[in-house]
Every structure is written in structure tokens, then in C-alpha cells.
Amino acid sequence: MSANPPKTTLKTFWAQLPREGRWLLSTVAIQLFGRGMTLPFTVIYLHEVRGIGLDVAGSLMAWIFFVGVLLTGPGGVAVDKYGARLVTLVACLVHMVGVVILGFAESVPVAFVATTLMGVSGVTWPAFNSLVAAIVQGPLRVQYFGVNFALVNLGIGLGGVVSGFYVDVGRPETFTTIYLVDGLSLLIPVVLLLGPLRHVHARADKPDDGAEVPTSYWQIARQPAMAWLLLLTFIAMFVGYGQMEAGFPAFAREASEVSTRVIGWAFAANTAVIVLAQFLVLRRIEGHRRTRVLMVMTTVWIAAWTLLGLTGLVPATVTAALGVILFHVLFGFGETMLQPTVPAITNDLAPDHLRGRYNALSSGCFQAGGIAGPIVAGFLLRHDQTAAFIVLLVAGCASMFWLTLVLERRIPAHANGATGVESPATEAESVLERPHPAVDTA
Incomplete structure (x- = not known):
């Protein structure tokens, strides 16, 4: 029986990542910094700065999640049909517009439009996970998702600390500033997807092996x-x-x-x-x-x-x-x-x-x-x-x-x-030895 392989270190993990995976991972904390600046203070901003009732402000926050749930189904189909890269790109741009509008929202209707657009970001999670799965294969996925989660928290945590010292309910412009920073931070994944990751469509064709695979959400x-x-x-x-x-x-x-x-x-x-x-x-x-x-x-x-x-x-x-x-x-x-x-x-x-x-x-x-x-x-x-x-x-x-x-x-x-x-993991291991269909190598 073969000896257990040595435990992965951060250095070996980074060395095993494909170039596209390194691009994605190296920018996570910066991308989420802006989100961290706004996340703890949105209800406070809507209620104490813009004068929107606390119950309405809470409902607007819940509406973001609700829109995300509504769009999850169509978003998943779009990922399979058009690729995770395109869906992520569109969602980031729409979310960015919503965040910027919220930074200037002085009424409930405008805040409603902003939070509706922000809710579109609900499709970015399945799209991003599909993008990662297309780039990172086999056991390395667990490592990637874990390190990515730590970097997400680092970016959000640092953003929250900085905005906590900066924002002031007596100065509405400070809140507008952090929403503009949040919007600018969303340009980072847009630049990545239009630049270094433009060849990663993260879309795979249906195999021609004749196997009947359930495709509807209910069947899955x-x-x-x-x-x-x-x-x-x-x-x-x-x-x-x-x-x-x-x-x-x-x-x-x-x-x-x-x-x-x-x-x-x-x-x-x-x-x-x-x-x-x-x-x-x-x-x-x-x-x-x-x-x-x-x-x-x-x-x-x-x-x-x-x-x-x-x-x-x-x-x-x-x-x-x-x-x-x-x-x-x-x-x-x-x-x-x-x-x-x-x-x-x-x-x-x-x-x-x-x-x-x-x-x-x-x-x-x-x-x-x-x-x-x-x-x-x-x-x-x-x-x-x-x-x-x-x-x-x-x-x-x-x-x-x-x-x-x-x-x-x-x-x-x-x-x-x-x-x-x-197990079928053998197939996943073999993929590491050849270009993945979701990544154009030309």
C-alpha cells in the first residue's frame, strides 16, 4: 500500500494552480474590500442618513436576496448555455450600477431600483463557482474554495474596519463615497474577465455518449x-x-x-x-x-x-x-x-x-x-x-x-x-493532463 502523499502547503498549492486560477485568487480580497465597506452600514445608511423607515430599510435588504433567488434558476441555465464568464461579467456590471445608484438614493423608489439591480448579483455565486470548477480540477478544488473563502473574509473585514472609522451619519457624502468605492471594486472582475480570463468561457458541450442525464432543475x-x-x-x-x-x-x-x-x-x-x-x-x-x-x-x-x-x-x-x-x-x-x-x-x-x-x-x-x-x-x-x-x-x-x-x-x-x-474521480484526474474544454487554449 502506497504511503500517504505529503500535506499541501500554501506554496505547493499556489504552484499547482493554473494561471487562470492565480488571477482569480490574487484579486479576491481587493474585490471584496468595497463590499466590506458597505455591508455593515446599509441599513444604517438608509434609515439614519436617507430617512427611510427601519422596517422599509430591512425589507429593501431582504429584497436583494429575494431577487437573487428569483434569478438563480434562469442564471444557472444561462451559465450552461452561454458560459460562466459572460454571466459573471453581466451580473457584475449590473450590480455596479445598482451600488452607485444606492449611494445617491434619497427616496424609497430610487433605493428600490438600486437594490433590485444589486439583487442580480445573486447569479454570480453559481456562475463564479462554475468558473472555478472549470479552471481548477480534482482535489485542488477544496483547497481553492477554502482559500478563496478566507480571502473573501479578509477583504470584507478590512473594508468594514476602514469604513467604520470613516463614515459619519452627519456627513451623507461619506456614505456616498463608500458606495462609489464598492462600485469601483466591481470593475476588478470585469477587467479580469475582459483581459487575462477572456479565453475562459466555462461552458462545456453535452457529451455524445448517448447517456440520459437529467437536465431540468426538478430532475436534478x-x-x-x-x-x-x-x-x-x-x-x-x-x-x-x-x-x-x-x-x-x-x-x-x-x-x-x-x-x-x-x-x-x-x-x-x-x-x-x-x-x-x-x-x-x-x-x-x-x-x-x-x-x-x-x-x-x-x-x-x-x-x-x-x-x-x-x-x-x-x-x-x-x-x-x-x-x-x-x-x-x-x-x-x-x-x-x-x-x-x-x-x-x-x-x-x-x-x-x-x-x-x-x-x-x-x-x-x-x-x-x-x-x-x-x-x-x-x-x-x-x-x-x-x-x-x-x-x-x-x-x-x-x-x-x-x-x-x-x-x-x-x-x-x-x-x-x-x-x-x-470511481469517476479517475476521469477528473485525467482532465489535469489535457486542456479543459471550458478554457480556450488558442
């Missing part, structure tokens, strides 16, 4: 492995990211009774953990089944939400403040295991010519969880059901553990990251 979603993965993705968003802008800060303020400064430090701790730990986690999970990694992640999230719930027993104390910060440390550690695995599983399950549809389904479930999470959290916490809120999230994490067990019995070995097993 009914496949056993994909069905369980989609349900897992929805719950992960519902109990995870869907609570970060609503459930977590509301619980921390109302039940734990900590200051906004403590909440800010908690988010900073989350970013620091992801940036510092992501590659170390990638090295530890290399060679392990992705479903087992997800089981560890759900266990960590159970501990995190339980800890946050306990802070409600000691409100307005140093212990509560430390617990709130530690919650985000644990939550961020769990994120470093979630983000590399689910996109890799999705793209390893997908045939090349249907990658857009598979990623669109995953994106749709993710965004749907982002809509449902704040709604449920708002209802429970508005009615002072803090205990029920924590119990629901812990139960959701526990259900994810069970779903992962079910998924492991239905997922092909190659999609689960298993090594030393005869």
Missing part, C-alpha cells in the same frame, strides 16, 4: 445525493449565515445585553479566525471524507449556539461579553470546514455541461435560508422567545449532523473526497 434536485445536499445547504444557511445580520445581534443585545462594541469585536474575531485558520484546517481535512468534515462542523456549531444561549443567563456581565465573542470564534472555525466542502461536493456531482444548474440549485437553497433565517429569528425574539430561538438553532445543527450521515450513504466516493477508491 430529485437525485438522492443532490436532494440531501440541497436540504443540508438550506439548513446550514438558516442556522448559520441567516442569523448573522438578524438573530445573533438581536439576541446579543436583548438577551445577553452586551454593547454594540462587543458585537463589533465578535465579528472581528470571526474574520480573524477564518483568515488565520483556514489553510491550517484545509491541511488537516485533506484526504478525509468531506461528510466527516461536515459532521465535525455541525458539532462545533452546536457548541457555539449553546454557548451563546448560556450568555443569556448572565446578561450585562463580562462573562456574557466574552461568551458572545467566543461564540463567533467557534462559529468562524466551523465556517472554515463548511465553505471548502459543500461547493466541492456540488461541483463533483455535476456533469460539466450542467454545472451552472447544479450551482444554481445550491445557491438558491443558500439564499432561501438567508431569507427564512431572519424572518423566524425576528418573530421569536420579538415575542421574547429567546430560549426557543437557541433550541431551534441547536436542533437545526443536530439535524445537519443526521443529514450528513444520510448523505454519506448516497454520495459517490469521488464526490466525497475519498482517496484510493475506483
